[in-house]
Amino acid sequence: MKESKPATIKEIARRLKLSPSTVSRALNDHPSIGLVTTERVKRLAAELNYEPNQTAIFFKQRKTFTVGVVLPSLSEPFFSAAISEIENVANEKRYTVIMGQSLDDPDRELRILQTLKTHRVDGVLMSIGKNTQDYRFIELLEGAGIPIVFFDCVPDLGDVNKVVSDLESGMLEAIDVFVSCGHHAIALINGPALLPASAERKKAYIKGLNQHGIPVKDEYIVNTDLTPEGNEAAILQLLSLPHRPSAVVSFNDYVALDVMKAVRQKGLALNQDIHFISYANYPLWKYMENPPMASIEQFPGEQGKKAASLLFELIDAKERSKPVHVVFKSRLISQG
Amino acid sequence: MKESKPATIKEIARRLKLSPSTVSRALNDHPSIGLVTTERVKRLAAELNYEPNQTAIFFKQRKTFTVGVVLPSLSEPFFSAAISEIENVANEKRYTVIMGQSLDDPDRELRILQTLKTHRVDGVLMSIGKNTQDYRFIELLEGAGIPIVFFDCVPDLGDVNKVVSDLESGMLEAIDVFVSCGHHAIALINGPALLPASAERKKAYIKGLNQHGIPVKDEYIVNTDLTPEGNEAAILQLLSLPHRPSAVVSFNDYVALDVMKAVRQKGLALNQDIHFISYANYPLWKYMENPPMASIEQFPGEQGKKAASLLFELIDAKERSKPVHVVFKSRLISQG
DNA sequence: CTGTTAGCGCCTTCAA
DNA sequence: TTGAAGGCGCTAACAG
Numbered sequence: 290m291k292e293s294k295p296a297t298i299k300e301i302a303r304r305l306k307l308s309p310s311t312v313s314r315a316l317n318d319h320p321s322i323g324l325v326t327t328e329r330v331k332r333l334a335a336e337l338n339y340e341p342n343q344t345a346i347f348f349k350q351r352k353t354f355t356v357g358v359v360l361p362s363l364s365e366p367f368f369s370a371a372i373s374e375i376e377n378v379a380n381e382k383r384y385t386v387i388m389g390q391s392l393d394d395p396d397r398e399l400r401i402l403q404t405l406k407t408h409r410v411d412g413v414l415m416s417i418g419k420n421t422q423d424y425r426f427i428e429l430l431e432g433a434g435i436p437i438v439f440f441d442c443v444p445d446l447g448d449v450n451k452v453v454s455d456l457e458s459g460m461l462e463a464i465d466v467f468v469s470c471g472h473h474a475i476a477l478i479n480g481p482a483l484l485p486a487s488a489e490r491k492k493a494y495i496k497g498l499n500q501h502g503i504p505v506k507d508e509y510i511v512n513t514d515l516t517p518e519g520n521e522a523a524i525l526q527l528l529s530l531p532h533r534p535s536a537v538v539s540f541n542d543y544v545a546l547d548v549m550k551a552v553r554q555k556g557l558a559l560n561q562d563i564h565f566i567s568y569a570n571y572p573l574w575k576y577m578e579n580p581p582m583a584s585i586e587q588f589p590g591e592q593g594k595k596a597a598s599l600l601f602e603l604i605d606a607k608e609r610s611k612p613v614h615v616v617f618k619s620r621l622i623s624q625g
Numbered sequence: 626m627k628e629s630k631p632a633t634i635k636e637i638a639r640r641l642k643l644s645p646s647t648v649s650r651a652l653n654d655h656p657s658i659g660l661v662t663t664e665r666v667k668r669l670a671a672e673l674n675y676e677p678n679q680t681a682i683f684f685k686q687r688k689t690f691t692v693g694v695v696l697p698s699l700s701e702p703f704f705s706a707a708i709s710e711i712e713n714v715a716n717e718k719r720y721t722v723i724m725g726q727s728l729d730d731p732d733r734e735l736r737i738l739q740t741l742k743t744h745r746v747d748g749v750l751m752s753i754g755k756n757t758q759d760y761r762f763i764e765l766l767e768g769a770g771i772p773i774v775f776f777d778c779v780p781d782l783g784d785v786n787k788v789v790s791d792l793e794s795g796m797l798e799a800i801d802v803f804v805s806c807g808h809h810a811i812a813l814i815n816g817p818a819l820l821p822a823s824a825e826r827k828k829a830y831i832k833g834l835n836q837h838g839i840p841v842k843d844e845y846i847v848n849t850d851l852t853p854e855g856n857e858a859a860i861l862q863l864l865s866l867p868h869r870p871s872a873v874v875s876f877n878d879y880v881a882l883d884v885m886k887a888v889r890q891k892g893l894a895l896n897q898d899i900h901f902i903s904y905a906n907y908p909l910w911k912y913m914e915n916p917p918m919a920s921i922e923q924f925p926g927e928q929g930k931k932a933a934s935l936l937f938e939l940i941d942a943k944e945r946s947k948p949v950h951v952v953f954k955s956r957l958i959s960q961g
Numbered sequence: 962c963t964g965t966t967a968g969c970g971c972c973t974t975c976a977a
Numbered sequence: 978t979t980g981a982a983g984g985c986g987c988t989a990a991c992a993g
Contacts, residue, residue, distance in 0.1 A: 643979080643980090644979070644980045644981070645980095646979080646980065646981080646982095647978085647979055647980070650979090657978060657979080658978070658979080659978060659979090662978085662979085681985095684985065684986075684987095685984090685985055686985095687985080
């Protein structure tokens with residue numbers, strides 16, 4: 290039952306003594322084709338295991354029904370959650386997803402985008418890497434008529450489409466919770482200073498303290514380069530302060546993991562001597578003996594979903610529209 | 626600088642008063658074209674930002690330089706590690722990867738394969754879902770000339786290409802370690818009984834006990850459906866035995882997480898009252914206060930890499946060859 | 962309702 | 978060394 294050559298419209302037409310266009314129309318349920326003809330065509334098509342040659346259709350329609358997704362790393366649960374939703378939205382729209390991991394390497398990121406372009410994807414969803422500085426690729430793609438929507442880790446530019454989590458509301462909630470538990474010495478372990486995401490966190494942190502009339506102490510704000518060593522150094526710096534903080538908001542869960550480990554090794558009791566809340570990216574807190582008090586959830590699934598639907602709107606739109614910015618509120622989730 | 630219509634070979638030919646065929650040949654460094662012509666063509670091509678239309682090439686060459694990857698879930702670190710290596714191998718070969726998550730749903734799995742087929746991928750890499758029983762899709766793909774290589778979770782059939790971890794060597798090592806630590810009451814929390822992977826584990830477990838002259842007790846072998854509830858039920862069953870085991874090998878890390886949590890809740894001390902080793906799929910053990918003694922590593926990266934290179938061999942081969950089976954040895958990695 | 966014609970962009974004989 | 982012609986499979990404008 291193996292077909293050496295897959296059946297074509299031509300073949301069906303020949304056998305049925307019809308023209309290829311009639312067959313094509315019949316297969317696509319074109320209204321102008323008689324019911325009987327349509328039936329005959331479909332029956333034979335089924336018999337021959339006919340399947341339209343997508344590559345021919347892509348070629349003709351100048352559309353590939355494919356979108357590209359570029360993100361730093363699939364092994365981050367945040368992104369695997371996001372891409373799952375993206376996949377779902379794409380499937381509904383009958384689109385296929387091509388995915389590439391930049392691994393925070395700008396060159397690799399560029400190569401992936403190049404591939405996506407030559408593959409003529411209809412659109413791109415992207416979360417940029419930590420080290421990406423050069424945004425010229427955006428014009429490259431948009432110049433080729435490929436719309437692009439950024440999500441989560443987005444460039445600090447006004448004229449691009451982006452979907453992000455606000456970072457602020459969660460931070461304010463976190464500080465509210467800390468304060469209501471009696472904490473006043475609240476520190477921030479922030480990410481690399483030049484990351485926009487770090488600037489936002491810092492701003493929110495300061496705003497949160499201000500709301501409670503707590504003075505901002507410079508020594509309570511430390512940075513990490515997000516490596517395990519950097520994370521450890523950051524917490525040690527805080528612990529060595531004369532008046533060490535009793536509560537810490539950390540850049541993300543991975544930072545929190547390293548930091549909490551270091552705290553344990555120092556012989557301090559988690560959730561007693563010192564308390565943590567971090568921006569969430571889904572380690573398996575529920576299995577830990579001493580998880581952080583709470584996490585600031587950023588809803589990767591929602592972000593991915595929204596970014597994808599936005600992209601499809603752009604793909605379907607004829608005109609290029611004004612850049613769209615969508616902001617999701619982050620929210621504190623207790624890990625109790 | 627935005628091109629409304631991307632440049633084509635025809636366009637270049639028109640401007641240079643050459644024929645399209647000459648331009649095509651020049652761009653492909655065909656030896657029969659004069660050096661000067663080739664230069665002129667290439668220069669103009671660069672100027673016009675000419676890029677070959679892949680969709681046209683795919684169509685003409687009857688090849689898409691695309692491979693599909695189907696796996697249960699990206700959120701399992703095992704698979705994200707595997708797909709990263711697959712991506713790398715594919716990139717080297719200048720192939721693109723289309724990925725789909727089955728989420729252990731056979732219908733969804735089938736839909737993904739259908740999509741891959743209509744997209745005319747050149748080959749498929751696949752790890753089947755837990756609930757997949759019907760393997761007819763294999764003929765569907767191979768009938769269409771699409772080679773398929775299974776990895777990790779593979780069908781229990783002889784005539785397919787597969788790359789797996791052996792499961793046995795790691796289990797034997799695990800039992801060796803337990804025994805050398807003085808354990809004799811060694812239990813197995815296995816997966817669903819009808820999973821080939823469960824049968825293999827059980828066989829290895831029995832072999833391991835036999836090697837040490839330890840009698841196999843039926844009540845020390847329990848099964849879980851891999852849900853959190855099933856995992857908890859399994860360990861409770863073991864704990865309720867009159868002579869409860871002091872050492873347990875569990876189906877995988879996720880089972881171990883649930884199981885160890887239940888053990889803690891029962892007030893037992895991990896790594897004291899009861900010890901664990903599990904087949905690894907990468908939770909963040911290094912951050913845990915009481916990780917399992919060791920993990921049986923299955924090298925997802927290696928498996929993915931091997932499966933991918935195998936697939937490319939099959940794609941490049943003219944003839945259909947005998948099915949290939951590759952087995953990686955699993956190995957015990959201490960979590961000390 | 963159905964057929965004819967033409968062309969998407971590229972490559973590849975065949976002919977000059 | 979170059980050009981002309983044809984075709985991959987499908988669709989769509991234009992005729993009947």
